[in-house]
Amino acid sequence: xxxxxxxxxxxxxxxxxxxxxxxxxxxxxxxxxxxxxxxxxxxxxxxxxxxxxxxxxxxxxxxxxxxxxxxxxxxxxxxxxxxxxxxxxxxxxxxxxxxxxxxxxxxxxxxxxxxx
Amino acid sequence: xxxxxxxxxxxxxxxxxxxxxxxxxxxxxxxxxxxxxxxxxxxxxxxxxxxxxxxxxxxxxxxxxxxxxxxxxxxxxxxxxxxxxxxxxxxxxxxxxxxxxxxxxxxxxxxxxxx
Numbered sequence: 258x259x260x261x262x263x264x265x266x267x268x269x270x271x272x273x274x275x276x277x278x279x280x281x282x283x284x285x286x287x288x289x290x291x292x293x294x295x296x297x298x299x300x301x302x303x304x305x306x307x308x309x310x311x312x313x314x315x316x317x318x319x320x321x322x323x324x325x326x327x328x329x330x331x332x333x334x335x336x337x338x339x340x341x342x343x344x345x346x347x348x349x350x351x352x353x354x355x356x357x358x359x360x361x362x363x364x365x366x367x368x369x370x371x372x373x
Numbered sequence: 374x375x376x377x378x379x380x381x382x383x384x385x386x387x388x389x390x391x392x393x394x395x396x397x398x399x400x401x402x403x404x405x406x407x408x409x410x411x412x413x414x415x416x417x418x419x420x421x422x423x424x425x426x427x428x429x430x431x432x433x434x435x436x437x438x439x440x441x442x443x444x445x446x447x448x449x450x451x452x453x454x455x456x457x458x459x460x461x462x463x464x465x466x467x468x469x470x471x472x473x474x475x476x477x478x479x480x481x482x483x484x485x486x487x488x
Contacts, residue, residue: 258432266413291476300377300463300479301416346415361477363408363415 259284259351263364271372276337278367280347281329289350289359290323290330295366296343305332337371344368375400379464379480386451386458386487394449394483396464403469405447406477409433410461419462422447451485459487 260283270276282290288309293301307314307321307330314321318337323330334341347364377398386392398405404423408416418431422441436455441447451458461484465477 261415263415293477293479298481300465300481301477302479303476306476360418363417365413365415 259287259349259360259362261347261349261362261364263347263367265367266365267368267370269370269372270337272337272339274337276334276341276369276371278332278345278347278369279329280331280349280364281327282349282362283328284349284351285325285328287349287351290321291348291350291361292321292332293346293348293363294343295346301344301346334369337369339371339373342369342371377464377466377478377480379462379483381483382481384483384485386485388487389453391450391452392458392485394451394462394464394485396447396449396480398445398447398464398466398478400466400468400478401444402466402478403444404467405441406465406467407431407437407439407447407449408463408465410463410482416463419449458485460485 263280291306292304294304295301305316305319305321307323318335320333345367348361350359350361380395406421407419410416417433419437420439422428425444428439428441438450461482463482464480467477
């Protein structure tokens with residue numbers, strides 16, 4: 258099955274700096290890669306996603322890049338703000354054992370702290 | 374407002390007792406999911422249901438049971454057979470069962486502590 262590794266587990270930056278979180282995946286057939294943000298005491302929320310037919314996607318201060326050959330993808334946050342502090346999860350969508358169900362496998366999470 | 378409601382938010386249980394976590398959604402989504410969240414381990418899939426009256430085991434189904442009698446409800450029972458039940462449990466839904474549309478909508482979670 259799919260295996261997703263996420264690094265770093267914790268990341269501390271100063272307000273205004275950039276933050277980068279990296280993930281690798283094992284199943285070359287995986288075709289969809291979302292990123293979720295989980296604020297304290299809440300459920301995760303989708304912030305950006307990318308499909309395997311594109312290499313980069315941007316949404317204001319957030320961008321995601323995908324390298325299919327190397328099987329890794331990254332989240333980039335520019336001009337970080339204290340409200341960016343949260344746990345971030347990457348995930349990869351692969352086919353679950355030949356069924357029609359697309360299964361999401363999550364990384365271990367990164368705790369991002371942005372210091373004012 | 375549309376969303377997913379999980380209850381209770383906090384739950385304490387004695388060893389050997391079963392406990393049921395509630396998950397209700399009013400998004401009219403076909404698919405619903407239960408994940409377990411432990412520190413440093415990400416989100417692991419317990420059970421999922423693509424449609425009413427159907428559900429499938431995820432990666433860590435042992436010691437858990439579910440039902441899907443109504444589209445909007447997907448309760449999770451943590452049985453006494455679950456060896457390490459203390460965790461944060463997240464319920465989610467998506468428009469389609471395949472999850473190929475991408476977005477999962479999560480509830481705010483239920484924290485279960487076994488005393």
